[in-house]
Amino acid sequence: MKHLIACLALIASPLAAQDFSEGSEARSWNLYAEVPAKFDAQVVDVLCTLTGDCPEDCGAGKRQLGLVRSADDVLVLPMKNSQPAFTGAAVELAPFCGQQVTVDGLMIDDPELGANNVYLLQTIKVADADKIKANQWTKVWAKTYPEAKGKGPWFRRDPRIKEIIATEGYLGLGLEVDQAFIADNF
Structure with missing residues (x-):
């Protein structure tokens, strides 16, 4: 303390x-x-x-x-x-x-x-x-996650982020809330 x-x-x-x-x-x-x-x-x-x-x-x-x-x-x-x-x-x-x-x-x-x-x-x-x-962050990230190689922003390919989205949804409120939000707005 x-x-x-x-x-x-x-x-x-x-x-x-x-x-x-x-x-x-x-x-x-x-x-x-x-x-x-x-x-x-x-x-x-x-x-x-x-x-x-x-x-x-x-x-x-x-x-x-x-x-x-x-x-x-x-x-x-x-x-x-x-x-x-x-x-x-x-x-x-x-x-x-x-x-x-x-x-x-x-x-x-x-x-x-x-x-x-x-x-x-x-x-x-x-x-x-x-x-x-x-300015090394993206280089370090790419070496840490070679399976995430590809085009577009790194965060769309990051396996940690993908795992969270798969379990908690894009809004972080659960998959059911995501489904309702997508149905209402898209």
């Missing part, structure tokens, strides 16, 4: 309003309240940071990853990578679990929206290595 309280205090901290735009090369997405943000951080398992439940290697790809910013120890929540879909931040950060990195992207921070330290990750750099683009 003490981890949770400490982390919530960090997320809500007035220090979060610092300007991290200097040196950023992030491309705008024209989103409301977006601000370029480049900073040094440690890649962390968010659940571990909040609760102390800390498996090896940040949960082996099964957990949300975060960034604890070096300048002020604020927990930043990366929600997406540089690809168009809102996916990929954890996949991009997983190889850097526990490491110090320099990230560049867009920060969305607007109290009226309830968005605090929401980050759109575009590049990652470790020590003296070249920076890399955060």
Whole structure:
């Protein structure tokens, strides 16, 4: 519980309003309240940071990853990578679990929206290595699900999504509700 309280205090901290735009090369997405943000951080398992439940290697790809910013120890929540879909931040950060990195992207921070330290990750750099683009999610997905190869959006071919639809329907309310909805609307 003490981890949770400490982390919530960090997320809500007035220090979060610092300007991290200097040196950023992030491309705008024209989103409301977006601000370029480049900073040094440690890649962390968010659940571990909040609760102390800390498996090896940040949960082996099964957990949300975060960034604890070096300048002020604020927990930043990366929600997406540089690809168009809102996916990929954890996949991009997983190889850097526990490491110090320099990230560049867009920060969305607007109290009226309830968005605090929401980050759109575009590049990652470790020590003296070249920076890399955060655009690997669809490649990783394709390697994980080679049987889903084909045309069209990935989510229409994803076996996990297809399994859920097969048992819960497109609306997530059950197959009978789906059948009635389709009959009434199509």
